[in-house]
Amino acid sequence: MAGHAPALAPGAAPALTGLAGRADRALGMLVEGAAALLLLAEIGILGAGVTARYLFHSPLVWSDELASILFLWLSMLGAVVALRRGEHMRMTGLVTRVGPGAQLLLDTLALTASLAFLLLVMHSAVEYAQEENFVVTPALEISNAWRASAIPVGIGLMIVASFFRLARQGSVTAVALAGSITLAVVMGFWLLSPVLKPLGQLNLLIFFVGVVAVNVFAGVPIAFSFALATFGYLACTTTTPLLVVVGRLDEGMSHLILLAVPLFIFLGLLIEMTGMARAMIAFLASLLGHVRGGLSYVLIGAMYLVSGISGSKIADMAAIAPILFPEMKKRGAKPGDLVALLSATGAQTETIPPSIVLITIGSVTGVSIAALFTGGMVPALVLGACLCAVVWWRYRAEDLSQIRRAPLAEIAKLAAIAIPAIALPFVIRAAVVEGVATATEVSTIGIAYSLVMGLLVYRQFDWRRIAPMLVETASLTGAIIFIVGCATAMAWGLTQSGFSQELAKMMAGMPGGAYGFLAVSIVAFILLGSVLEGIPAIVLFGPLLFPIAREAGVHEVHYAMVVIFAMGIGLFAPPFGVGYYGACAISKVNPDEGLRPIWGYMAALLVGLILVAAVPWFSTGFLAR
Known part of the structure; x- marks a missing residue:
């Protein structure tokens, strides 16, 4: 069930929350507008491909490739829209059954946990896009970095949107406590890395059962729960380059058939x-x-x-x-x-x-x-x-x-x-x-x-109603496809x-x-x-x-x-x-x-x-x- 941004708590700093709110609205207009235009472009490109092939018997050889490039951008910008609007899929059964103070803390913790993954993976995402610069697409003959750059751009925008949402939480105490818990958990796993590596496949239970379950039941969005477990498993228990996480994320989000989703x-x-x-x-x-x-x-x-x-x-x-x-x-x-x-x-x-x-x-x-x-x-x-x-x-x-x-x-x-x-x-x-x-x-x-x-x-x-429908579609698409990408990375970790x-x-x-x-x-x-x-x-x-x-x-x-x-x-x-x-x-x-x-x-x-x-x-x- 999609989460929603919690209401501002009493005692919030009006200047900070007001500034964050204005900046967040500007970001929302920019990203939502771009996502809506990308969705319209996808409809036009695929429709033109059907028309050219079936009516004129002259297929557009570049249509699928261009649609695939734009689709990754649509998915990442849609993920930004979903994060900004609190619409990433998450389990809220526990969150809705606690008191207001605990609920605010869990909502804030879900956001700081998601932000932790985004900050941890950002460097690898930039490095991945740079590596793709040497690959040339077969039909359009352009650098694949035009497509792969969607990942670091989307992650960067999600980081900005996360900070804006934290500023709008209104409760400095909740933000500080959630941030401290998240930082302590990340540092704890990093320090325990020498202990975890010799455990072998027991780490599968620790990360892919324990970490996923704790995050999911605490209300962390499902995609980020998968991503944190996968990143933690690879970083703390293997010598696999973390660039692989981004590569598998890209692979999962790039199946052309998933274009049908939006x-x-x-x-x-x-x-x-x-x-x-x-x-x-x-x-x-x-x-x-x-x-x-x-x-x-x-x-x-x-x-x-x-x-x-x-x-x-x-x-x-x-x-x-x-x-x-x-x-x-x-x-x-x-x-x-x-x-x-x-x-x-x-x-x-x-x-x-x-x-x-x-x-x-x-x-x-x-x-x-x-x-x-x-x-x-x-x-x-x-x-x-x-x-x-x-x-x-x-x-x-x-x-x-x-x-x-x-x-x-x-x-x-x-x-x-x-x-x-x-x-x-x-x-x-x-x-x-x-x-x-x-x-x-x-x-x-x-x-x-x-x-x-x-x-x-x-x-x-x-x-x-067309514009709001396009934005709603982009948000749900981003939430779904980002889950697919993170789950693909997790499945790869399980397979390896x-x-x-x-x-x-x-x-x-x-x-x-x-x-x-x-x-x-x-x-x-x-x-x-x-x-x-x-x-x-x-x-x-x-x-x-x-x-x-x-x-x-x-x-x-x-x-x-x-x-x-x-x-x-x-x-x-x-x-x-x-x-x-x-x-x-x-x-x-x-x-x-x-x-x-x-x-x-x-x-x-x-x-x-x-x-x-x-x-x-x-x-x-x-x-x-």
């Missing part, structure tokens, strides 16, 4: 703004609004459809909850049950293309994106059917005497209005499967389609330690063959999903476990579906699942209200997951032979 996030915001999401929901409500639990079925169906468009779970929820929840509350639905079902549908729809998690799996494991897109539809239906069974049971006695049944003419009219919106997921999938566009480029087709529908069909297009080989031997030796391996994977990824969220867990463990799955006889697409659903259950299940708290924030419901009703939905998801794991056909039945 474009699909923007697409998700676009369909909400143009009224396409509202049109779909209105049609579904007219079909099912008169049956017991009807609007709950609509919520499940709407999440299925909208997830197929946006690829962003937060965007999905934000598009649906404000439209459906008021009417559901009028019918007597309890807020806790609403947020519980919303969270469950978040987990249920993780495999619906073009899911960002699917795209990430494809980028780090080499599994075909088109195959993942095809394989994700039916498993989500299986889990949706299990959720519907719980809805039927809970609402079997609902009083519908005051509910009007929509006449056929009204349903037909709403269907006609909704058809352009409902068609979008199928347009996107067809474009990928038929080879019109890659999984990276297809989002530009979706954006163009939504623009046309919003302007000409739905006549709902607020140009004033020999851990991957030992894990492979252990997993390969599990009794029960393919089903035994799947059972262990389900338990492992539910636990991982509750702590790391889907993307970091996939980047860390996907390259290690997918080859083992193939050796065990598990189809890679089938395994991807099982893993994604397991992580989704962990992600949206309280008390640790950060997705649950995100659903509560969007729904404006106290998290405590959803704790009791959510377990019935989570049990249904687990039953659905077992069915998907036991019947590979659900995932592979429609793949091309």
Whole structure:
């Protein structure tokens, strides 16, 4: 769940906080403006590439290379925006359960810990960019330093933004105490380096379990928790040049397929703004609004459809909850049950293309994106059917005497209005499967389609919202891609330690063959999903476990579906699942209200997951032979 900058404490020095606030706003305008322009440029470049190749049969040989260069800049500037706005993903379960004074200290400690990594890695980042100056890009024939410089520039801007935020904290005591604790921990590990080096693989537990766990539960953003553990492990226990950390960070953030992330996030915001999401929901409500639990079925169906468009779970929820929840509350639905079902549908729809998690799996494991897109539809239906069974049971006695049944003419009219919106997921999938566009480029087709529908069909297009949507997209992109980069560096550290080989031997030796391996994977990824969220867990463990799955006889697409659903259950299940708290924030419901009703939905998801794991056909039945 994204953190937020804490409020200024009483007794703050007005001059210092005022100056820091003005400087921070100036920095924000500069970085947010640049990030928004880069996102527009990415959309234009990829759209031009599709048009040139498919319509004019004259591909732009430089488009992917330029898009890759700009993408690293977009990701780093987006990370700056996310840090400045307090939107880097972090676990706040412990932070929100302590008193105001302790909460202020933990929030400040999260910032000083992040700042410590940035200061420690800055020199290596500059050195890395200088080394890349000797590499020439193949298509544009320019120095690769133009691309690699994004890393030290982004880190430098994050350092400046961190100091501004510390100045705005207002509590000198909290800043001094947090800074002292951070400095003491860093110096302690440095002094203990001679003791740690002889410990061998025990250091994996110290850094990749202990350091990560302490940081994550203390509220340090997940990306920085990974980065601190990796940097500390390499610096204190090995002789590996620290330049490697930056190189692996660059590698993780530079997969071209990840370009789909910002474009699909923007697409998700676009369909909400143009009224396409509202049109779909209105049609579904007219079909099912008169049956017991009807609007709950609509919520499940709407999440299925909208997830197929946006690829962003937060965007999905934000598009649906404000439209459906008021009417559901009028019918007597309890807020806790609403947020519980919303969270469950978040987990249920993780495999619906073009899911960002699917795209990430494809980028780090080499599994075909088109195959993942095809394989994700039916498993989500299986889990949706299990959720519907719980809805039927809970609402079997609902009083519908005051509910009007929509006449056929009204349903037909709403269907006609909704058809352009409902068609979008199928347009996107067809474009990928038929080879019109890659999984990276297809989002530009979706954006163009939504623009046309919003302007000409739905006549709902607020140009004033475009700039904030671009900035919001950049911030979320920076938070996600920075996690991927830091997790890639951490995965490299685990691999170099020999851990991957030992894990492979252990997993390969599990009794029960393919089903035994799947059972262990389900338990492992539910636990991982509750702590790391889907993307970091996939980047860390996907390259290690997918080859083992193939050796065990598990189809890679089938395994991807099982893993994604397991992580989704962990992600949206309280008390640790950060997705649950995100659903509560969007729904404006106290998290405590959803704790009791959510377990019935989570049990249904687990039953659905077992069915998907036991019947590979659900995932592979429609793949091309």
